[in-house]
Amino acid sequence: MAVTNRDMANAIRALSMDAVEAAKSGHVGLPLGMADASTVLFRKFLKFDASNPDWPDRDRFVLSAGHGSMLIYSLLHLTGYKSVSRDDIRNFRQLGSNTPGHPENFVTKGVETTTGPLGQGIATAVGMAMAERHLNARFGDDLVDHKTYVIAGDGCLMEGISQEAITLAGHMKLNRLIVLWDDNSVTIDGNIDVADSTDQCARFEAAGWVTRKVDGHDEKDIEAGLKWAQKQKQPVFLAVKTIIGYGAPKLAGTGKAHGGPYGADEVAGIRENIGWPHEPFEIPAPIEKAWKKVGERGKDTRKAWKERLMASPHKGEFNAAIAGRLPKNLSKAIIKHKKAVVEGGEKKATRQWSGAALEVLTHHVPEMVGGSADLTGSNNTKTAVTGPMTPQDWSGRYVHYGVREHGMAAAMNGMSLHGGIIPYSGTFLAFADYSRAAIRLGALMGARVIHVMTHDSIGLGEDGPTHQPVEQVASLRVMPNMLVFRPADGVETAECWEIAINRETGPSTMALTRQGLTPARKEHTEENLCEKGAYVLSPSGVKSREAAVLIATGSEVEIALAAQAELAKEKIHVRVVSMPCMELFAQQDEKYQRETLGGDLPKVAVEAGVRIGWDRWIGPKGGFVGMDSFGASAPYDDLYKHFGITAEHVANTVKGLI
Amino acid sequence: MAVTNRDMANAIRALSMDAVEAAKSGHVGLPLGMADASTVLFRKFLKFDASNPDWPDRDRFVLSAGHGSMLIYSLLHLTGYKSVSRDDIRNFRQLGSNTPGHPENFVTKGVETTTGPLGQGIATAVGMAMAERHLNARFGDDLVDHKTYVIAGDGCLMEGISQEAITLAGHMKLNRLIVLWDDNSVTIDGNIDVADSTDQCARFEAAGWVTRKVDGHDEKDIEAGLKWAQKQKQPVFLAVKTIIGYGAPKLAGTGKAHGGPYGADEVAGIRENIGWPHEPFEIPAPIEKAWKKVGERGKDTRKAWKERLMASPHKGEFNAAIAGRLPKNLSKAIIKHKKAVVEGGEKKATRQWSGAALEVLTHHVPEMVGGSADLTGSNNTKTAVTGPMTPQDWSGRYVHYGVREHGMAAAMNGMSLHGGIIPYSGTFLAFADYSRAAIRLGALMGARVIHVMTHDSIGLGEDGPTHQPVEQVASLRVMPNMLVFRPADGVETAECWEIAINRETGPSTMALTRQGLTPARKEHTEENLCEKGAYVLSPSGVKSREAAVLIATGSEVEIALAAQAELAKEKIHVRVVSMPCMELFAQQDEKYQRETLGGDLPKVAVEAGVRIGWDRWIGPKGGFVGMDSFGASAPYDDLYKHFGITAEHVANTVKGLI
Structure with missing residues (x-):
């Protein structure tokens, strides 16, 4: 028997519904609906090698609609990632399994980013796609040449962060970013028309994307859409029309198909409807074999890439960048800077001292990519060596993020997760409230990003209480795995930057003043106090x-x-x-x-x-x-x-x- | 001499630049650019009576681009609002003046909502416009028949919250909402094309709005646009093309025109260019008189409205609704409910108890309008008497906000500020992070809104750490003027709701469990413990x-x-x-x-x-x-x-x- 795309998709459907039934919770509506499209994507387009999940030049696959986590676990398991065993699938959502309720990159190899809070995935993916272009500009096509695919649902697209992300992507002409919208017309409260009437294709086009509608249950149409997507000069939005809970006799296409176990009757009905007579968690050998082959598809490509890397003059630099290793002379440079600061004895704002520290850091650390949410002059985040990153010049190391604090924080997470970049960027501390959901996700994931937050108190002055962060320092201190720095002068600012830039296991926040401060540290010490x-x-x-x-x-x-x-x-x-x-x-x-x-x-x-x-x-x-x-x-x-x-x-x- | 629209607009320009020069800080770019358009709006369209800023049936005017606060202060002062004297203008941004850096509704009568954090104004205005339609459905055209006007800048439109707001408004067909976009092609970091390439008109059309382009310095064109706007069946987006810092010899049309004092030379140049030879803070008598007449334009309309109110059978009910007075029997009903809860002795989640308390409250308090960000069944926010609010039936008291936590929180602020509604709505507590900036603004403004936040700990279970709020209770406790309630059972939930609904001076958060709890209170007390x-x-x-x-x-x-x-x-x-x-x-x-x-x-x-x-x-x-x-x-x-x-x-x- 020839194994078809549909057979392989049905394996995803079966594992997903069996896992959700066993866990008695979870969301099977999306895996049932998007199984066909994601099978085409993995079989024919996605560049990956299941035996090497860390291959730097792999395509990135982001399930922005993270509640459909069984889709990604099924794909990882079927293609042969070691991280997801059949037992993990059986133990979906149980303590200690590699299959938590929502995909967590720090638990499961092959998951590129943690998703679940809606809209975060697509916004994080924008950062990944930017990282790809920047590293391509730095290291060339031989070493960096991949795409970023996203599956997003209606919830992702309703969240405001998605607008920040797609307008940034459109502005940057990120044509290697391909979003598959699970266009199933259903959300938890019911049909989408209960709460939304947006023409999503028109919206994405207004943001500078190209769009195309695809029948999500027609293999040929999906393939044609994805093929077309490879050749575009702008980011690509595929509206993939699907039936949520595909196959379920009563629930398919309804709001109730979104989440929760469907129960024995519906599951039996699905088995019948999709022609899947096998026992729970059982996959017929031919289908299993066909999937394994998919997981090995990229092996040769990866080997060829590896050979190019070994022969490349950039090899050392590339590996250091991907590993996030800092140059050995950095510590000395910081000490020298501290000495000059003490000797100068100037009264300056810590945001200015941060700018001065960044001059030293960005000079020595080519992986640092800065930016600001339209407050460049106020945040002091731009340095001499960080020219603007633009679609015309991707080698630039400074991103004008626009007034998009939330999208900026998520994009930084994406750059950090992609590897090869240590991102930092600025806004006013009061507006940490706008980006908090993304900041938190970075803390949860242990992403190495640095949030420069200036104008950190009533010291901001005339702009008044809307702009004065009286509680934001405290609100960030309560967040697990976040370091909040509030330095007192130029020396402390340099020291805090040194700690932050060396921190590989999570984000840091620099709370910095608008107003000038008298130096607190009057004697030079090599030690970081x-x-x-x-x-x-x-x-x-x-x-x-x-x-x-x-x-x-x-x-x-x-x-x-x-x-x-x-x-x-x-x-x-x-x-x-x-x-x-x-x-x-x-x-x-x-x-x-x-x-x-x-x-x-x-x-x-x-x-x-x-x-x-x-x-x-x-x-x-x-x-x-x-x-x-x-x-x-x-x-x-x-x-x-x-x-x-x-x-x-x-x-x-x-x-x-x- | 006949006083022209331009003369009157120049009075705004003069006061704005004189105030910013005196304060040595502030943003004069927007007032200079939008003076012509806002003069037309106030002279010919806006329904208001400067002597009665609290008139419930006034049009609402929201300066979403709040940094241009001198525009609103100039307008209030010139039209004769008592709240803004010439001395207040002279003392712009000084301690104790009525003219803070950004417009604050709790400081300055005539300011409808506090703005400055970008995008909040437009999202708050959506709530105001919804409140108008709902109260219109309840009380009829005679008592409620007004519009909501917004001036928004590029920053507002780049913020994600604006997307949530405009898609909600488009879905609800809020045709009495008219947004004037200050389309000046400039943000702080430079020309808009540094960071954005969005086709805003196409974007708004995709969200169900009608749009029209207007020359912001052509009185006739502005008037024609606003006239056209009155008759639409969808919300209206006017792209008002302006020159930021209009009149400034060197700065006009540049990124530097956004903020900061321009300095003596530029200001002298503006005086020359706009033909304004008068001393700082001086307004020629004919122009002053013309403006005062504008402030009195609505007097007769207001008087006629007042007569209709006095004659209306709804008078008492209307006044109680606007005042936010709760019915006298409410306390008794809650006590009765508490008694029944104790006697039942059931083990339930506090989100379910919250639903039970809401059945009592919404039955007795017709001003309560509920909702959820697409988690209605999980948040238990819908009750028997709260039918869906839709463009077909505005009398509904339940809003399906969609997956728009931030827009929802801002819309609730707007409903509360509008008056006549006590809004509450739900999401998961973890997603308070998405709406935090709007929650904070509500706390700052003292808005009476109630945030129902369910699934309030690891008790949420399988959905995992992205959905488990370990720090959100603490993060809300640090916010000034916020009450965070975390009740232990059905009785405490009812008591906390009683406190929250009676609180007129600020928001409340109800942190509620997903999981069932054993009753803690086993004896009935009338007292609210x-x-x-x-x-x-x-x-x-x-x-x-x-x-x-x-x-x-x-x-x-x-x-x-x-x-x-x-x-x-x-x-x-x-x-x-x-x-x-x-x-x-x-x-x-x-x-x-x-x-x-x-x-x-x-x-x-x-x-x-x-x-x-x-x-x-x-x-x-x-x-x-x-x-x-x-x-x-x-x-x-x-x-x-x-x-x-x-x-x-x-x-x-x-x-x-x-």
Whole structure:
């Protein structure tokens, strides 16, 4: 018997429905509907080698509609990825299996990015496609020449982030990005017309894409569409018309087909309708064999690629870029920069110091690709060596992301996951709220991205409370696997950048001031003092009569130092601890923590943000000088006085405690 | 001399540039560019009466591009709103003035909503326009018959939230929504083509809008466009072509025209170019008079409306709706419901209890309009009396928002600001990250909206870490003016809803479980025990030998109660405090706080989320049983065991402390 596309697609259908029934939860509607199209994609177009999931020049496949995870697990399993065994399929959604409810790249090899929160996949894929073009410009067609395929659902397309992603992709003319829209006209609340009437093809065309409609259950039509897609000069949107829950006697084509186990009757009906008489989790050998061959399709291509790499003069550089290895001389360059900063003794905003640190870093690290959400001049993210990345010149290392904070954060995740790029980009800290869902996904995935967030407090001044982040530092500190840095001057900014750029296991946020700050660090040290998260910046001087401890971050360190000087005049001796990264300090042993914070001495924290997060360090009797409301519009020095974030208030708070 | 549209527009230009020069900050590019168009709008179309800014049937005017705030301040001042004096204009962006950097509706009468974070204005306006249609369906043309106008810039249109807003508006056929796009081809980073190539008219048409291009400096063309806009059956998008910084000799039409003071030379050049020889802040009397007349244009219309209201049988109901007054019998109905819940003793998820409470509330409060971002069945937000709101039947009280969390939250803000509606709607708590920027704006504005956030922890189970909110409760607690409720059972859910619905000064979040919970409250009380944020749910029983205090919220209250029972077997007597709202508890006096939390007794908090926020209550030696990482995909009871959130672990933690 000749194994057909439909037979192979039915294997996906069978595994998906059997897994969802066994788990008693999950979403089988999408795998049933998109099985035919994804089978064509994997059989005839996708460049991959199942035995080498990390091959850098593979095509990327992103299931943006992540709830249909059984589609991807079926594909990985059938094509022979070691990461997904038949037992993993049986243990879909169980603790410790490689088949979690939504695809997680940090659990399952072959999954390119974690999806589930809708719209993230397509936006992440835009970053991957940009990374491909940039690395192609750097290393040439021989080493980098692949495509990015996305399956997206109606939910992905309704999310605002998808608009940011597709307009960015259209503007960048990312013609190697091919989106297959699972056009099934159904969402959870019912038919799509309950909530949406968008002409998606017209919308994508307005964003600079080319579009084509395809019958998602007609192998020939799908193949013709995908063939056509290979030759376009713009990103490609294929509207793949499908029936959700394809084959299910009662549920197919309805809102109820989206998720949940269908139950024994429906599953039996599907078996009947698609002609699949086999037992649950059983795949006939010919079909199994045909799928395995698909998984081996790319082997020779990969071998040829490997040979080209071995012969390439770029070999070392390419491998270092993909591995994300930093140059050995970087640490020295940072030390040299720190020394110059201390010697200069200038009063500058930390966003300016960040710009200065970036000049050093981007000069030494060619993998760094910067950008800003239309605030380049304010975020100080552009450096001398980072020219604009454009469709005409992909070698550029600076992305004008436009006013698209959310799409930008997701694109950075995609660049990082793709490999070969260490992305950073800027916006105002208040607008971290716009990109939070993507920032979080980066933290979950452990993506190495750096969010430059300037104008980090009421110090922003006249723009007022909409732009003043009083709670955003705290809101990022609560996020697992995120490091939030709030440096106090030029030296700390350089040190925090050094930690961030060396961090391979997750994202970092740099919270930076708009306003100029007096240098806190006046002596040069080779050692990175910020590495432990907090340190004694200015001892009390009179240890035996030390009365209290001031802890501050960022722009409030100079206020704490001024308060220390005020108090000293009254013979009240306090130390000042700078705490540029609370998360790193929390990782230190208790001894270092107690020593740094002066044991049981009374403590006052100073930060122009909300108190939550500080109680752990200052204790229930500790003092806090900061914000307990939104800010206001006025020159920043007026605001600091108005909200009582002053040396005088800090000094008085100390006096009230001792 | 006859005063022309251009003369009047130039008064806006002059005030705007003089104010920005005086403040040495602000954005004059938009006021200079949009002065002509907005003058036409206010002179000939906008229905308003400057002496009655609260007139419910006024047209709403939203400056979505809020950075151009001097446009709105100029218009309010010139048309005679008392809220903006000439001195306020002189004191633009100064502490205590009525002219903050971005328009703030809670500071300045006549400003309909706070804008500045881009895209929020247009999305909020969609909610206002929906509110108008709904109230029109309820009260008729005589009382409700107005339009919503928006000025949006390129930044607004690049933000993803704008896509959610415009597709919702298009789907709802909101033909009384008219957007004027300040099509000036410039953003902060330079010409728009640095970052965007979208065909905006095509994009809006794809979303179901009608569009028309207008010359923004041609009075007749603008007027013709606005006239045409009045008669459409779909929402209207006017692409108003303007020159940013109109009149400025060097800066006009450039990226530098966006913001910042232009300096004396440029300002002198503008005066010359627009023919404005007057001193700063000086407006010639004829122009002043012409503008005042514009402000009085709507007086008679308003009086006629008032007469209709006085004669209407709906008068009382209409006034109550606009004032947001709740019916007197509501409290009794809630008490009755609580009694029935206690007597039933059922084990249910708090999302189901929320649905049950909503049945009572929506039955009694016709102003409540519900909805969900495509999770109606999961959020339990739809009730018997809330039929779908559709373009065919605007009287419906349930909005199928689609997968548009951000647009939904902003639309709710708009409904609340419009008046006559108390909006609530649902999504998964993890996706609060998508809507955070709009949630925050609601908190800043003090908007009365209720965010129903279900599936509030790892208790969500199989969907895994992307969908499990481990840090979202904490991230919402850090937001000023937000109340976060996490009720433990059916009674607490009803009580928390009662507090939320009665709160007129800001938003509330209901964090609700997916999983069923054992009832915590077993005796009926008329008193709302949740009102103080925390209370002793289960005393230790043996006060003299009380050893510790357990504090828990939501689904972890049953775990704390089980731990209490376990410990009692070993003669360790602890109390259990339920803390459904940390913010309300923080507002209580210290005496109540100390009494409730058992003074200096050791404390253990139990919450299936991150620790931040708890240290304040448990102290530095306190125990915490919760999460310190992202979750995982598995059945929820497996996850609770895996992450150690169990009665046994709580009991052991207590034993380790005492």
